[in-house]
Amino acid sequence: MDESAVSTAAVPSTAERILDAAEDLFAAKGYSATSLGDVADRVGIRSPSLYNHFKNKEALYEAVLERLLAEFSGPLAELDGGPVTNERVFYWLEAIVRQHHANPNLARLLQHAALSGGPHTNELIDRLFRPMFRPDAKIEGEGITLFENTGLQPWAVMAFNNLVMSYVTMAPMYRDLLGQDPFSETALENQLNLIKVLLHAVFEYKGDMTEAP
Amino acid sequence: MDESAVSTAAVPSTAERILDAAEDLFAAKGYSATSLGDVADRVGIRSPSLYNHFKNKEALYEAVLERLLAEFSGPLAELDGGPVTNERVFYWLEAIVRQHHANPNLARLLQHAALSGGPHTNELIDRLFRPMFRPDAKIEGEGITLFENTGLQPWAVMAFNNLVMSYVTMAPMYRDLLGQDPFSETALENQLNLIKVLLHAVFEYKGDMTEAP
């Protein structure tokens, strides 16, 4: 009765293969610049056959988004509860970075959505980022009154998020410039080290930032 | 002979108005998703008339790029020569941030190019960023052996650049979340403060970063 008695990893269904292809293409070219013909070509079928699995282009896009959101929901929600310490924030960031490293498509898709809109953009943003800005999720360590009393905290969260996501979306630009594959294992370690340094530096920062520029 | 004897800001020529419209649209939707019909509509003419001013779509795109590069070449090249101190780096970053704030289109266009390619992408990247990674442009202050002896320095440059550019490209996402216009004057001050803090923090950071995660 099993699809395969040898391996537990079943052969992907056509719908899944369509999702895989569509995810890559939507992430690379955005919603409107992606043609269903391209998607079908990658799967190895004709474009009308796509309509046996998805109602239309927009429904396919929604399905891609849904799968990506589910994939990233775990690490993103992992900071709920407990004290927000330097260490915990870093491990949280590390998990997110590794997730984006393993699948860069969400960041790319999100960047396209932020730039050009596209269907369900507002809902997408809400579901991903609203939890990060809930008032009860404030960073309240010991040394870091830094952001709180200056109103910078949400912007700091935004900055670190940008740091992580733009590493993915800008990566192609740096492949040549840095002479290294941004998605290699050593590059990942480099990025993690850098984030760690920035985070430690910010957590330990005691300087005055009220002086006028 | 002058276009206007009354005001030094002459009424923009049709070619310039086409460039303005095309810049906005290319920046918002990317190269292939932008139609010449949309451009013509914004200008208020029919799309065939565009060909009286530009050879084809690609030439129009090149012209947009050229104008943007010229607009940003000033601040970007301003760090050449002299010691690279904390203060100088910050004022350099501040100039760039203000430039992107005044015209966000270059960052958006660059992000599209990084994600989807498009004509002349490699040349574009080279002309903008190659100078930032010239070996003679190393950051060699006093306190900051931080990046040099760990090989992180180019990645740090990349990170701060990402910070600046993704503020622009991700801005639409944060408009709702933060309840503030990211391009307002106070938001600009916020971003500058945050960058200042990060930069100071990194410059003053004396921690150990050789420990294994």
Next chain:
DNA sequence: ATCGGAGGCGCGATTATTCACATTGGTCTT
């Protein structure tokens, strides 16, 4: 009168989408 610049028209390619149809696999009936 000349000529740059705008519009009208239309070709060929590509797009998303629909439809009629062929083929498959499995299930139910006999």
Next chain:
DNA sequence: AAGACCAATGTGAATAATCGCGCCTCCGAT
């Protein structure tokens, strides 16, 4: 076991819209 049935899934052809782009005409300012 054999044949009838059906749902799932593929195909090619066709449609309407939109795209980039070239050709030609005409108008208005110099």
